[in-house]
Amino acid sequence: MTGLTAAKTAIPAEGAWQQIVSFLSPGLKEIISAVPQRYLSELEEIRLRRDRPLMLGVGSADFFVRRDGSVNHIPAGAFVIEASDLEKVIHNISGYSIYALEEELRNGYLTLPGGHRVGLTGKAVLDNGRVKTIKHISGLNIRVCREVKGIAGGVLNKLIDHKTGSVYHTVIFSPPRCGKTTLLRDLVRQISDGVPGFNFPGRTVGVVDERSEIAGCHRGVPQMDVGVRTDVLDGCPKAQGMMILLRSMSPDVIVTDEIGKMEDIKALEEVFNAGVRVIVTIHGSSLRELAARPALKYLLQLNIIERFVQLGRSRGVGTVEKIYTGSDLLQLGVKQ
Amino acid sequence: MIKLIGGLLIVTASGLAGWKKAGLYSRRPRELRQLITALQMLETEITYVATPLPEALARTAEQMGSPAAALFGRIAAELRSGSGKPARDTWSESLQWYYPRSSLGESDLSIVRGLGNSIGISDRDDQGKHIRLAAEQLKAALAAAEESAQKNVKMWNYVGLLGGLVIVLALY
Structure with missing residues (x-):
């Protein structure tokens, strides 16, 4: 933890x-x-x-x-x-x-x-x-919007494949108001800027920010520090936005907030197929609960997501309760 | 000799006065036309591009000649100053400031002032309607202004010059 x-x-x-x-x-x-x-x-x-x-x-x-x-x-x-x-x-x-x-x-x-x-x-x-x-x-x-810089450091270390230097496909999930978006924003910043501490050079990140919560854009310009290699598509529906970024900005990582609809998952599938890494957040308090939703069940069955980060409030907002790997899912019996 | 110089001075002064009065009549249609063009630009900025009001006004000012540029430039600057005043107050104060600097009549300005009550505070369709209405009213005023210019410009030029001559003759 x-x-x-x-x-x-x-x-x-x-x-x-x-x-x-x-x-x-x-x-x-x-x-x-x-x-x-x-x-x-x-x-x-x-x-x-x-x-x-x-x-x-x-x-x-x-x-x-x-x-x-x-x-x-x-x-x-x-x-x-x-x-x-x-x-x-x-x-x-x-x-x-x-x-x-x-x-x-x-x-x-x-x-x-x-x-x-x-x-x-x-x-x-x-x-x-x-x-x-x-x-x-x-x-x-x-x-009031507050950036909380630096909180993603510990998590990021576990979301990077240190052999290849690439980012794992990651889902961050928690009930509302547990700091998903705040964590996501700092992850974006650190992945984009790179982390010299563990020799991570920084990757091009594409953010689809449908509700302007990740980058807080004002007239299209991010008001938060989202890193030097980050492109933000503000106010765009997630499924369409991911396709646009995929085609136009050649990102290494695509990031979006609060997926849940089937069309979002279909778009994610396209992104996976293009070899681009994905970090998304989902509302939900347990993996079992996620698996009970048809669209997310489909996502889990694709067997592609490598890391699940569960947030909670047990030690204040934004506590990382547990990080699951793909193999944990099998043990938990969430995946068939 | 002195009489002659005096007579010349009287004729010149009176001629100039007439010319100035005539200028007022000939400048009014020009300024009205300018205002109409300005409103059309503003309408485009607002309804097609949805440019924020201060910027839309500043752009309009940039493309206008004097004296309308001063009016729109002033409103834009006042709105940007962050005084927290409602747009309609800024609008109407700027028109008050503009009045002595222009050849427009009180009725012309009241058309533009009326627009200030609705500028910026509704959706694009509605803004378009208000601006077009004001422009139509200005066009009606323009027709009247052109007619009175046609009548009055020549008349005041003659009245000035001939009036001067009459005074000189009467004094001789």
């Missing part, structure tokens, strides 16, 4: 909250800046809901903020978000251009410079039964 202590190695958040505050309205900026530093340094999200109190998510708890910047567990007396506050924030995050965010509004979120994510709710406008856009935006959730 390799312990990953994400919380301890996290980059200080001073820069992060200041970046976010620059998108707030002048009034909100003043209030948040007055919040005690110990809350801001662990700030995870700022929630703005029209006509309701200003709320901060800090660690795993949430707090309501008063006009003077003091925080409290009780909503009474907290600063209430007005329409004009929301309007100004929306102006700032959209660069005065709601029309330029059609795709983002359809998906319900957008990425800010710095990789921070903003979720939006309001009234959905439908077109042929599909969400066309969101109007009358009334709720924003600004999520």
